[in-house]
Amino acid sequence: MTQKLGFTVKTISRSITCILVVELSLLQACTPIPQRDPAFAPVAPADLRPPVQNSGSIYQSGYDTRLFEDQTAKRVGDILTITLLEKTQAKKADDLNTKKKTR
Numbered sequence: 001m002t003q004k005l006g007f008t009v010k011t012i013s014r015s016i017t018c019i020l021v022v023e024l025s026l027l028q029a030c031t032p033i034p035q036r037d038p039a040f041a042p043v044a045p046a047d048l049r050p051p052v053q054n055s056g057s058i059y060q061s062g063y064d065t066r067l068f069e070d071q072t073a074k075r076v077g078d079i080l081t082i083t084l085l086e087k088t089q090a091k092k093a094d095d096l097n098t099k100k101k102t103r
Contacts, residue, residue: 048076
């Protein structure tokens with residue numbers, strides 16, 4: 001009495017291929033993180049603290065408002081307004097040129 005198994009060479013090779021792909025993907029996840037180049041290290045920011053405020057004084061240096069100058073952002077903490085202008089142009093057209101030569 002022989003019993004037929006539903007395995008063929010094709011299904012076995014597919015199973016082996018799937019197992020290999022899964023194992024390789026798991027091994028790929030275990031690779032170490034590459035070392036960073038010190039030449040590309042982040043730069044420490046400059047001292048961005050505002051000047052010390054003198055309490056009780058009407059005029060504080062560094063926080064003056066000039067009435068006859070432009071109001072450009074020059075100090076840390078100044079608000080910037082960024083305006084983006086986007087233009088798009090589209091056409092909807094189609095051309096269909098067909099030719100047929102017969103001999």
